Amino acid sequence: MLTPAIQTANLEKTYAVGFWRKKPRVGLKPLSLEVQEGEVFGYLGPNGAGKTTTLKLLMGLVLPSGGSAHILGMEINDPRVKAQIGFLPEHPYFYDYLTARELLEYYAQLSGVAGKERAHRVEAVLERVGLPDVAGVQLRKFSKGMLQRVGIAQALVHNPRVVFLDEPMSGLDPMGRREVRDLIEGLRQEGKTVFFSTHILSDAEALCDRVAILNKGELRGVGAVAELTSTVHGKVEIIWVGATVPGALKSMGAECRLTGETGRALVGEESVDAAIDAIRNAHFRLVSVTPLRATLEDYFVQRLDARAEVAQ
Amino acid sequence: MSSRISAIASNTFREAVRDRVLYNLIAFALLMVGAALLVGQISIGIERIVLVNLGLTAVSLFGMVIAIFIGIGLVSKEIEKRTLYTMLSRPVRRWEFVLGKFCGLAGTLVVNTFFMAVGFFAALLYLAHGFQWSDTGLLVALYFIVLEFVILTAMALLFSSFSSPLLAAIFTFALFVIGSFSEDLRGFAAMAHGPTHWLTMMAAYLVPNFASLNVISSVAHGEPVASSLVLYNTVYAVLYASAALAGAVLIFDRRNLK
Numbered sequence: 001m002l003t004p005a006i007q008t009a010n011l012e013k014t015y016a017v018g019f020w021r022k023k024p025r026v027g028l029k030p031l032s033l034e035v036q037e038g039e040v041f042g043y044l045g046p047n048g049a050g051k052t053t054t055l056k057l058l059m060g061l062v063l064p065s066g067g068s069a070h071i072l073g074m075e076i077n078d079p080r081v082k083a084q085i086g087f088l089p090e091h092p093y094f095y096d097y098l099t100a101r102e103l104l105e106y107y108a109q110l111s112g113v114a115g116k117e118r119a120h121r122v123e124a125v126l127e128r129v130g131l132p133d134v135a136g137v138q139l140r141k142f143s144k145g146m147l148q149r150v151g152i153a154q155a156l157v158h159n160p161r162v163v164f165l166d167e168p169m170s171g172l173d174p175m176g177r178r179e180v181r182d183l184i185e186g187l188r189q190e191g192k193t194v195f196f197s198t199h200i201l202s203d204a205e206a207l208c209d210r211v212a213i214l215n216k217g218e219l220r221g222v223g224a225v226a227e228l229t230s231t232v233h234g235k236v237e238i239i240w241v242g243a244t245v246p247g248a249l250k251s252m253g254a255e256c257r258l259t260g261e262t263g264r265a266l267v268g269e270e271s272v273d274a275a276i277d278a279i280r281n282a283h284f285r286l287v288s289v290t291p292l293r294a295t296l297e298d299y300f301v302q303r304l305d306a307r308a309e310v311a312q
Numbered sequence: 313m314s315s316r317i318s319a320i321a322s323n324t325f326r327e328a329v330r331d332r333v334l335y336n337l338i339a340f341a342l343l344m345v346g347a348a349l350l351v352g353q354i355s356i357g358i359e360r361i362v363l364v365n366l367g368l369t370a371v372s373l374f375g376m377v378i379a380i381f382i383g384i385g386l387v388s389k390e391i392e393k394r395t396l397y398t399m400l401s402r403p404v405r406r407w408e409f410v411l412g413k414f415c416g417l418a419g420t421l422v423v424n425t426f427f428m429a430v431g432f433f434a435a436l437l438y439l440a441h442g443f444q445w446s447d448t449g450l451l452v453a454l455y456f457i458v459l460e461f462v463i464l465t466a467m468a469l470l471f472s473s474f475s476s477p478l479l480a481a482i483f484t485f486a487l488f489v490i491g492s493f494s495e496d497l498r499g500f501a502a503m504a505h506g507p508t509h510w511l512t513m514m515a516a517y518l519v520p521n522f523a524s525l526n527v528i529s530s531v532a533h534g535e536p537v538a539s540s541l542v543l544y545n546t547v548y549a550v551l552y553a554s555a556a557l558a559g560a561v562l563i564f565d566r567r568n569l570k
Contacts (some may be wrong), residue, residue: 015568059401062568079403087401093393095323097330109319110402154398164401 005162005193006035006058013053027053029218030067035195035210037072037161040188042204043197044300045214048100052090053217055166058195059087071162082263083112086155090166090197092147096140103139104157111158121157129153130179138252145176152183163187165175165196169203181207193254205296213303228299232288235266236291238275242284249278265290316404317412320489324416325423328382333361333435334424338376341431343370348435360440365531367432370452372528375421375461376488382469384480386413387560391569401570407561414469414557421461429454449531452542456525460551463520464488466556473560473567491522520552 010030017025028050037168045051056062060076074081083268094103104122113121129149131263134142139150148171155163168184169177178201184207187194198204204211205225212222221228240263245256252274255266263284267275279286300307320496328334351359387410390396399409433450437443468486470485471480490497494516502513527537 015570056397056569059397060570061397061400063566079405082401082403085401087398089394089397091394092398093395094398095327097327099322106319106323107398107402109314110399110404112403151398158402213492 002032002037004070005037006033006038006041006069006071006195007056008033008058008067011054011057011064012066012160013057013062014065026064026217028057031219032067033212033219033222035193037193038191039209040184040194040207041051041196042208042211043195044199044201044204044211044296045197046199046304048216049143049214050217051214054214055087055164055197057088058164059085069227082159084161085290086153086158086160086163087202088155088163088165088168089257090170092151094139094147094150094154097138099136099138100126100142100153101135101151104153107154108157108192113158121159121186125153125157128156129183140154144171145173145283148172148176148180152180157189160192162193162195165194168196169200171196177203201295201297201300213294213300215304221299229293229296234269234298236269236275236288237288237292238265238267238279239263239271239287239290240279241287242279242282244282246278246282246284249275251280262287313407314406314443317415320399320404320409320412321415321419324386324413324418328378328417328420333378333382333420334427334525336378336426337424337431340370340428344431344435351403351439361532363439364450365528367435368450368457368528368532370434371425371428371454372457372460372526375425375457378424378462379417379421379461379464380416380468380481380484380488381522383465384472384477384484386417386469386477386547387472387564388475388477388480396569406565407464410469410473410564414465414553417465417469418462421465422458425454425458425461444534446531446534446536449527449534449537453527453531456527456545459545460522460525462549462553463556464561466553467520470556470560470563473564482491487519488522492526492551493523494519494521495523521548524548530538 002217005045008031011028012030012034013027015027017023030052043051043054053062057064058071058076060082069076071081072084094243095106098106101122101132104125105118108118108121123132123135126135129152131146131149131153134146139147141149148168152165152168165184168180172180181203184194184196188207204271208225211228213220241261242263243261245258245263245265249256249267252267252271254271254275254298257264265275269291276286276289347363347560351362351366362516390399396409401404433443436447436450464484468480468484475483497512497516497519499514501509504512524541527541531537
């Protein structure tokens with residue numbers, strides 16, 4: 001069996017807060033997760049869900065309260081692991097007195113890239129993120145979007161096998177987001193493992209092989225996007241030609257809209273037969289009955305709502 | 313020294329240079345030029361003593377300010393600005409980071425002291441029209457000042473590893489002042505009795521002994537510095553700075569970077 005690229009077993013973090021540091025605040029409840037090598041894995045959740053805490057635990061920036069984590073089969077504190085991973089923090093900030101080239105050379109050196117190869121790697125990664133023309137400009141003169149690209153470049157400069165990106169699309173304009181998406185797609189084609197956190201579900205849906213959903217420090221679901229969305233009871237769209245909306249349709253709580261003589265209703269899967277009967281009984285012409293595919297957002301909202309209901 | 317430590321040290325030095333820390337040399341040069349021109353006119357017969365006292369004290373104070381005000385931000389600024397995240401997610405151990413930062417600032421202070429020493433000796437040459445054999449004592453005094461910076465930098469790093477920059481500055485400066493009067497503290501301990509004696513004695517040995525590193529007045533009067541003192545001060549500075557750095561590493565190693 002292949003060693004997972006990322007593996008956590010009951011990894012958890014509780015912070016001690018308050019003046020006497022006696023109040024516990026849960027950052028992450030015991031998390032057991034596996035990400036296979038070559039996967040693009042989305043780590044989803046609303047703000048404050050514990051995504052960044054998980055990434056900081058995996059990077060060794062905060063110390064776990066319990067459990068364990070392995071990357072490429074090695075303990076996360078093993079320096080050999082660190083040479084194999086790249087990390088883009090959320091809202092990255094870099095030494096602004098350095099130029100982009102100097103920063104990347106510095107980080108490449110810290111990652112153990114040999115002197116001869118270093119310059120080559122730096123130029124290649126600058127080209128990849130589209131910054132070769134401003135490589136000699138100090139970072140204090142860079143815009144937010146350009147800094148994000150530098151952040152991605154520093155995560156890739158040492159050619160890591162596993163790349164961790166914390167909200168990589170955050171603060172980017174549509175073009176910037178598109179470029180980052182293309183970049184992640186490129187990393188997938190190179191066979192790299194990408195673990196990225198986001199709260200932009202459409203990005204995750206477009207890019208990820210699998211996703212995990214986190215809320216209030218707790219894992220709420222994990223699996224392939226198609227697999228997860230198939231568990232959501234979707235809606236069915238019914239279109240008919242008629243002068244009015246049949247009363248029976250309204251009374252069953254369907255979302256109805258009439259445009260000219262064309263009516264459209266959204267009903268649950270369980271109410272489809274009754275809705276069709278209502279349209280026929282009104283002597284209107286049925287045009288189509290189309291099941292709507294559930295999106296990741298539907299699943300996400302369902303998982304969050306389900307938990308809220310249980311809590312109530 | 314590992315390549316990672318030297319890379320961090322070089323970057324710390326580069327930061328100091330680009331943040332125009334070495335501009336203090338201009339102020340120092342102006343002070344030396346002014347002193348060389350004025351001292352000759354206002355202190356007849358003791359120009360050399362006055363210039364040596366003024367020059368070496370200025371070297372010490374300029375460096376002290378740099379050691380404290382850069383030293384206190386070495387760790388806390390990296391945490392606050394989150395530059396540490398991309399650093400420690402690489403094969404850099406936390407002790408390597410602390411040691412690299414220390415070496416970088418200590419190196420900056422050595423370079424700064426070197427240029428200040430050049431300015432000081434130029435002013436002395438202008439005033440005295442030549443050097444004497446006893447001037448070698450000035451080099452020893454400068455060496456002791458560098459040792460003072462090494463201890464101060466390590467202290468600032470230690471405080472920076474667990475407190476805010478403001479508190480770290482207050483702690484380090486307070487220790488600098490108390491340490492400069494450590495001989496008086498020992499004298500007070502010798503006179504005291506009971507628990508006061510032991511408490512004062514403990515405090516006197518715990519604070520850095522900057523009084524022993526200050527030979528400015530004696531070298532200004534051309535008195536030789538005993539070689540045993542050079543050895544004692546060197547060993548003392550290395551041990552004291554190492555202990556402070558070890559403390560900084562121990563604290564920083566257990567710190568969550570929220």
